[in-house]
Amino acid sequence: MQNNSIAVIGAGKWGQALHFALNQKQKCYITSRTKRELDNFVDLETAMDCEYLVIAIPAQEIRTWLKENFVFKGQKILVASKGIEASSGEFLNEIYASFVPDENIGFISGPSFAAEVIKGLPCALVINSTSKNLYDLFQPFFPNFIKTYYSKDVIGAEIAGAYKNVLAIASGICEGLQLGKNAQASLIARGLVEMQRFGKYFGAKKSSFLGLSGAGDLFLTANSTMSRNFRVGLGLSQNKKLEDILEELGEVAEGVKTADAIDKLSKKYKIYTPIANEVKLILNGKNPKDSLKDLLKN
Numbered sequence: 001m002q003n004n005s006i007a008v009i010g011a012g013k014w015g016q017a018l019h020f021a022l023n024q025k026q027k028c029y030i031t032s033r034t035k036r037e038l039d040n041f042v043d044l045e046t047a048m049d050c051e052y053l054v055i056a057i058p059a060q061e062i063r064t065w066l067k068e069n070f071v072f073k074g075q076k077i078l079v080a081s082k083g084i085e086a087s088s089g090e091f092l093n094e095i096y097a098s099f100v101p102d103e104n105i106g107f108i109s110g111p112s113f114a115a116e117v118i119k120g121l122p123c124a125l126v127i128n129s130t131s132k133n134l135y136d137l138f139q140p141f142f143p144n145f146i147k148t149y150y151s152k153d154v155i156g157a158e159i160a161g162a163y164k165n166v167l168a169i170a171s172g173i174c175e176g177l178q179l180g181k182n183a184q185a186s187l188i189a190r191g192l193v194e195m196q197r198f199g200k201y202f203g204a205k206k207s208s209f210l211g212l213s214g215a216g217d218l219f220l221t222a223n224s225t226m227s228r229n230f231r232v233g234l235g236l237s238q239n240k241k242l243e244d245i246l247e248e249l250g251e252v253a254e255g256v257k258t259a260d261a262i263d264k265l266s267k268k269y270k271i272y273t274p275i276a277n278e279v280k281l282i283l284n285g286k287n288p289k290d291s292l293k294d295l296l297k298n
């Protein structure tokens with residue numbers, strides 16, 4: 001293994017932005033399924049030989065990708081994805097647990113549109129890991145324009161990062177239907193309560209939902225057309241077909257599959273998640289105006 005070397009795996013929007021950021025202080029490699037014209041682009045084998053890896057591939061692809069490509073050689077890993085596996089309802093940290101020991105893995109969370117990070121605009125992120133040592137090892141790689149925080153609450157950060165994508169879809173629908181700022185603020189505030197309730201069931205800390213990982217990322221994503229998930233919501237409000245919206249988007253909108261995962265988990269464990277459940281129904285064809293009526297019922 002190449003000591004002190006770092007690579008980003010996945011050259012989508014977020015992978016490229018993280019690569020730009022991590023390449024500021026020292027050489028950072030990047031790899032993806034198809035060859036790209038990017039600085040320090042390497043093949044997967046070379047990347048996998050780095051001591052530090054940042055993995056930025058969509059949540060639904062992670063299990064298969066790990067099974068087919070990953071060999072643990074003691075690497076330290078940061079997971080940059082935000083989502084819950086729909087087929088199993090498993091959280092990403094549960095999936096990674098079969099491949100990487102807890103002390104070698106951390107999860108990035110917080111408000112961070114790739115389009116701004118890749119311009120070097122300031123932002124704040126949280127590295128969530130059971131190991132403070134892992135945070136201390138990764139922290140020096142981050143450039144001066146990114147402030148990093150440490151948290152132990154892996155499950156809280158993961159649920160907040162995944163849930164806000166579903167709420168961003170709901171907020172995009174609200175915007176598209178021109179329901180007004182009062183409705184949107186109510187939706188976002190109740191969404192925050194809902195994700196916290198869901199998180200509490202799985203042992204998340206309340207404070208994670210009030211900081212960068214929860215409120216920070218939710219306020220960002222649920223208020224901007226820069227968000228892919230928000231744009232999915234706008235498309236749904238115009239009665240466009242989901243497959244057409246996703247084709248037009250051309251990038252991942254994690255909230256679509258995560259809505260399914262939350263719906264399954266909330267039913268299994270009897271957790272009250274009305275907004276996520278309605279998003280799931282709308283994604284499956286329910287008229288958003290009927291969802292609104294149902295959400296407004298006392």
Ligand SMILES: NC(=O)C1=CN([C@@H]2O[C@H](COP(=O)(O)OP(=O)(O)OC[C@H]3O[C@@H](n4cnc5c(N)ncnc54)[C@H](O)[C@@H]3O)[C@@H](O)[C@H]2O)C=CC1
Binds near residue numbers: 056059082
């Ligand atoms: N774009 C953003 O602003 C942010 C994105 N994220 C998260 O990062 C993750 C990735 O998002 P983006 O890079 O923005 O999406 P993207 O749609 O721009 O790119 C996804 C990348 O994953 C690769 N990929 C897809 N399936 C794969 C597979 N089976 N094996 C290997 N690579 C595969 C694609 O080739 C593509 O390069 C998502 O979970 C997203 O929620 C997190 C924070 C910010």
Ligand SMILES: O=C(CO)COP(=O)(O)O
Binds near residue numbers: 114168230
């Ligand atoms: O997670 C993000 C910003 O923190 C990006 O959100 P979208 O995937 O909705 O664009």
